[in-house]
Amino acid sequence: MVQVLSTLLHVEKGSKQPVYLQIANQLMALIRNGTLQTGYRLLSTRQLATLLKVHRRTVVQAYDELLAQGWLESHTGNGTFVAKHLPEIQSAKKDMHAEKAIMPASKAGFHFKQAPHLDRAVLRNSTRLHLDDGFPDPRLAPLDDLSRAYRSQLLGANPYARLGYGDTKGASWLREELSAYLNETRGMKTSPGNILIVRGVIMGLYLVSTALLEPGDNVVVSAPGWFGANMNFTQAGANVLRLPADEHGIDVAALEQMCQKQKIRLVYVTSHHHYPTTVALRADRRLNLLKLAEQYGFIVFEDDYDCDFHYLSKPLMPLAGADPAGMVMYCGSFTKTISPAFRIGYLVGPADVISYLAKLRRIIDRQGDQMLENAIAELLHTGVIQRHLRKSVRIYKQRRDLFCDLLRSQLGDHVTFQVPDGGMAVWTQFDPNINLVRLAQKALQKDLYMSSGTSGIPAGNAYDEPPGSAIRLGFASSNAQELEESVEIIRNLLGNL
Structure with a gap:
């Protein structure tokens, strides 16, 4: 056995792991x-120390470790x-090829x-x-105020x-200020x-989907739409039904x-x-949507991801503000206000549903970041976020105007678009003959990221929407x-494609 141990035990004195732990782990x-x-x-501690050419106290430590663990x-x-x-x-000779095929750190031994x-x-x-996809510029964020x-x-x-x-609902101060x-x-x-304070709209969607949907329930989304929402509904076992959206929003x-069916x-x-x-949901459709929700008893999940960024006039008021029957769950976040790194969002609805x-929420995320939540509350209380929004809206409007001018003058032969009233994209x-996937790949080689027109899901996945020739810039x-x-x-x- 001494000869066997001499081939099976090795120590690396330059390793970050202490030598005694190396010995203990190998014996284990x-x-x-x-x-x-x-x-x-x-072997005695003296014999093993001699064999491994280490100090006896090192072997004593290794044995003590294994004694303490019960080995x-x-x-x-x-x-x-x-x-x-x-x-x-039972110690058995292992098939070397089979042994190499088992990689527990990368592949589970159980099926899932x-x-x-x-x-x-x-x-x-x-x-x-x-x-x-329409993200804010973190260089404009009030980071000094937030840090303080x-x-x-x-x-x-x-x-x-x-x-x-x-x-678990979130910091009380932030909920008061919000x-x-x-x-x-x-x-x-x-x-x-x-x-209810959440870590973003995606968490609000998950909570609503998990708590309020049953397998087989029908959920209506727009086409085109946001796959992030569809993922949550599908995860909850719901049937995702798509309705077309035109220049006035969902039909x-x-x-x-x-x-009726x-x-x-x-x-x-x-x-x-x-x-x-x-595009904005037209006023008559807003009213009819609320009436239908009350008449047919369905929940309206209103994702107001960038309400604060409207450039022509005051933004349209949310459906939640005109909901007479408590049918709307309203969700927004500070992702677009400050930066995606700060995961603070809010889910608004009837008090019994929120509770x-x-x-x-408690069983998946005991609570959010109370420090950050209270810091955001302070910025709301002192008006920092409100001032930041006024400044950002002014700058983003200038960038929108410049970008649309550039699209017209530089890419007018290849693209068509409507100047958005708000938002960040x-x-x-694009011309249907342009391969957007190839264009995006070529742009990436030039250190420019742009969408490829796909959702990032492998082709042929039944949950994906077919790629089109339009993208968000x-x-x-x-x-x-x-x-x-x-x-x-x-x-x-485009000149070289």
Whole structure:
């Protein structure tokens, strides 16, 4: 056995892992695979130290570690043995090819089913230039004010309360400030009890889908629409039904015909700026949608992802502000206000539903970031966010105008579009003969990110929508020079495709 151990035990004195742990882990592995059977008497600490050319105290530490974990047992005056209470493991010669095929760190030994609707590429934008999905410019964010507010939360009085567990609905101060803010800017009639703080619209969708949908329920979305919402509905086992969206938003007349034929549980809308086309839901359709919700008893999930960014006049008021029957669940976030890195969103609805959703939230995410939530509350209270929004709207409008001028003058032969009234992207229709996937790949080689017209889901996936010739080109996150350079790259690429 001495000869066997000399070939099986190795130490790397330059490793970050202490030598005694290396020895202990290797001995443990030998016991696990049956090389060292229960009751086997180990070498003395002096013998093993000599064999491995380490200090005896190192081996003593290794044995002590295994004794403490129950792998070994010591008999005073008789030596150290593999613990007898361990199950006997038959040591067998392993097929080397089979052994190489087993990689527990990368492949599970048990079977699990992978849902195809979750198979979607994760966006990690690292290019210098980007015409993205419509993201804010973090360079404009009030980071100094946010940093000071966050620091004051960390160092404020009563650390036990501030740094401990909080309300699963979210920080009470933020819900109070949000209630006042939404009532003032959205024409809503909320109290803090109507608000649940979430980590973004996607979390709000997950909670509503999980708690309020049953397998087989019918959920209506627009086509084209947002796959992130469809993923949640599919995950909940719902049937996703698509209705067309035109220049006035989702077709509410077609929705009424659908309701007459089958039971609808939920309708998902982006009423202020339809995703992805950016058009607003027309006033008559808004009224009819609320009437249908009350008549047929379906939930309206209103995703108001960029309500604050409207350039022609005051933004249209949310459906939630005109809901007479408590049918609307309203969701927004500070992702577009500040930056996607700050995961603070809000779900607004009837108090009884909010309380129920808070119970569900507790089992997947005990609470949010109370420090960040209170810091955002302070920025709302002091008016920092309101001032930031006024400044951002002015800058983003200038960028929209410049970008649309560039599209007309530089790409007019290849694209058509409508100047959006709000939002952070232009819904751009390319010539159908242009291969958008290839264009996006070529742009990436020039350090420019743009959409390829697909959702990032493998081709042929039944949950995906067929790719079209229109994409969102985001302008808000780029300054004037970056927009000019980006459009120039696209123009040059189109000339060579």
